[in-house]
Amino acid sequence: xxxxxxxxxxxxxxxxxxxxxxxxxxxxxxxxxxxxxxxxxxxxxxxxxxxxxxxxxxxxxxxxxxxxxxxxxxxxxxxxxxxxxxxxxxxxxxxxxxxxxxxxxxxxxxxxxxxxxxxxxxxxxxxxxxxxxxxxxxxxxxxxxxxxxxxxxxxxxxxxxxxxxxxxxxxxxxxxxxxxxxxxxxxxxxxxxxxxxxxxxxxxxxxxxxxxxxxxxxxxxxxxxxxxxxxxxxxxxxxxxxxxxxxxxxxxxxxxxxxxxxxxxxxxxxxxxxx
Amino acid sequence: xxxxxxxxxxxxxxxxxxxxxxxxxxxxxxxxxxxxxxxxxxxxxxxxxxxxxxxxxxxxxxxxxxxxxxxxxxxxxxxxxxxxxxxxxxxxxxxxxxxxxxxxxxxxxxxxxxxxxxxxxxxxxxxxxxxxxxxxxxxxxxxxxxxxxxxxxxxxxxxxxxxxxxxxxxxxxxxxxxxxxxxxxxxxxxxxxxxxxxxxxxxxxxxxxxxxxxxxxxxxxxxxxxxxxxxxxxxxxxxxxxxxxxxxxxxxxxxxxxxxxxxxxxxxxxxxxxxxxxxx
Numbered sequence: 396x397x398x399x400x401x402x403x404x405x406x407x408x409x410x411x412x413x414x415x416x417x418x419x420x421x422x423x424x425x426x427x428x429x430x431x432x433x434x435x436x437x438x439x440x441x442x443x444x445x446x447x448x449x450x451x452x453x454x455x456x457x458x459x460x461x462x463x464x465x466x467x468x469x470x471x472x473x474x475x476x477x478x479x480x481x482x483x484x485x486x487x488x489x490x491x492x493x494x495x496x497x498x499x500x501x502x503x504x505x506x507x508x509x510x511x512x513x514x515x516x517x518x519x520x521x522x523x524x525x526x527x528x529x530x531x532x533x534x535x536x537x538x539x540x541x542x543x544x545x546x547x548x549x550x551x552x553x554x555x556x557x558x559x560x561x562x563x564x565x566x567x568x569x570x571x572x573x574x575x576x577x578x579x580x581x582x583x584x585x586x587x588x589x590x591x592x593x594x595x596x597x598x599x600x601x602x603x604x605x606x607x608x609x610x611x612x613x614x615x616x617x618x619x620x621x622x623x624x625x626x627x628x629x630x631x632x633x634x635x636x637x638x639x640x641x642x643x644x645x646x647x648x649x650x651x652x653x654x655x656x657x658x659x660x661x662x663x664x665x666x667x668x669x670x
Numbered sequence: 671x672x673x674x675x676x677x678x679x680x681x682x683x684x685x686x687x688x689x690x691x692x693x694x695x696x697x698x699x700x701x702x703x704x705x706x707x708x709x710x711x712x713x714x715x716x717x718x719x720x721x722x723x724x725x726x727x728x729x730x731x732x733x734x735x736x737x738x739x740x741x742x743x744x745x746x747x748x749x750x751x752x753x754x755x756x757x758x759x760x761x762x763x764x765x766x767x768x769x770x771x772x773x774x775x776x777x778x779x780x781x782x783x784x785x786x787x788x789x790x791x792x793x794x795x796x797x798x799x800x801x802x803x804x805x806x807x808x809x810x811x812x813x814x815x816x817x818x819x820x821x822x823x824x825x826x827x828x829x830x831x832x833x834x835x836x837x838x839x840x841x842x843x844x845x846x847x848x849x850x851x852x853x854x855x856x857x858x859x860x861x862x863x864x865x866x867x868x869x870x871x872x873x874x875x876x877x878x879x880x881x882x883x884x885x886x887x888x889x890x891x892x893x894x895x896x897x898x899x900x901x902x903x904x905x906x907x908x909x910x911x912x913x914x915x916x917x918x919x920x921x922x923x924x925x926x927x928x929x930x931x932x933x934x935x936x937x938x939x940x941x942x943x944x945x946x947x948x949x950x
Contacts, residue, residue, distance in 0.1 A: 423755050546766050556725040556745040557767040603757040
């Protein structure tokens, strides 16, 4: 079964969606969309360095993204600049550095499009093993810091006052993000990773009544988007990564209309109760 | 309420310096178990900053702040914004930092009078309901130290009195120390053990009646004395009980409130009274 490239792509994509969903919820809650982009841009530098030094791409991407994340934390404490200015600074510095490093390797046959938009159809069995192994580790760690991280999300001060050590939870979360970017890059590409994190979470928000429920829902919605997007890309011969994001977007739009319907139904029952 | 030797939290000559000025300086007080300490003072006088030092959220730039090891803290911050993107029910808010059983949650919400809102989304609550939820959350943790930063903001007048009554009964029940920030001396005075009046520094402190009579206090609030409410609050040292008698700040109960010695008559304003802790 795994010999079919399409089945491998499906399994890999669903795996990534299951990890991205819960983490994406925190990205949405903490308003960190631009942070996701910054790490993704740092990932490009990671890839370039991996080619230059001839080392494992995923490990290098993780390392570079994690470094940028920690750098951000340090700069936030020190510098007087606002967070969004710091993110822009780090994001584009990393991107520019990555492109410069890439230019040094003119002779290397390099699939820039695959890097930017993902190359899910060339996923190997080893890739799948890494996605599920790494993904399982990410999810287990996330579950172990869940309560702290959620408390820190609602109110860092409250969490700290009541002994939840929010700074530790936030550092672990940033490392998990770096891991997910490293893992997901191959599936949707550097440019669209943030979309895979945010869009399913935003869709899940309309149905969720609790944070845990929203995390599970966004994982499932992401998986549906992967299935839909890959099927579409096979049928209409469109690039797979963007197709997945388009499918996620379609789900979001559908959720908008169903949420509107639900709202009107609720107000009708309320009126009915009043009578 | 048995141990009084080791204070739960202690500030000695503590101050915070930020952006080339002192937010507060020379703060000195202890919070004992079973004691209610109330911080009052005008806006920007450093009440919240002082509370944050007690909580360890703000390191003192000078002086020392100590807390007993392993103290369990319950905190109601002055402001908390819950974003639309966060699906958060009151039930989930209750377990934000503590694991609680359903009955513990129900009991705490019952005490603050919003048991019916357990399944409501936090962002749909009114200001007063939200404060009640936050207070319920803090007391459900069974804290050793309860820090309440203007806990009754947005709560209506009767509700305010009931919540103050609840806060003093929580103190009696858990024996916890309570740091209460208030700009409303009028109600706080009845239940509190120690009032600390801040204005960038400790302007005066002591029992409620001692503070109300101190010249520093008069001076600090004197400029606002032209506003009727301020005068009314500061001269208020007696409470009209439901049976028509009057209880004074020193705990004595008389038939009338002596309008000739400068006190205002305001029995109609006060439908309900708080319990004096000295009787509890």
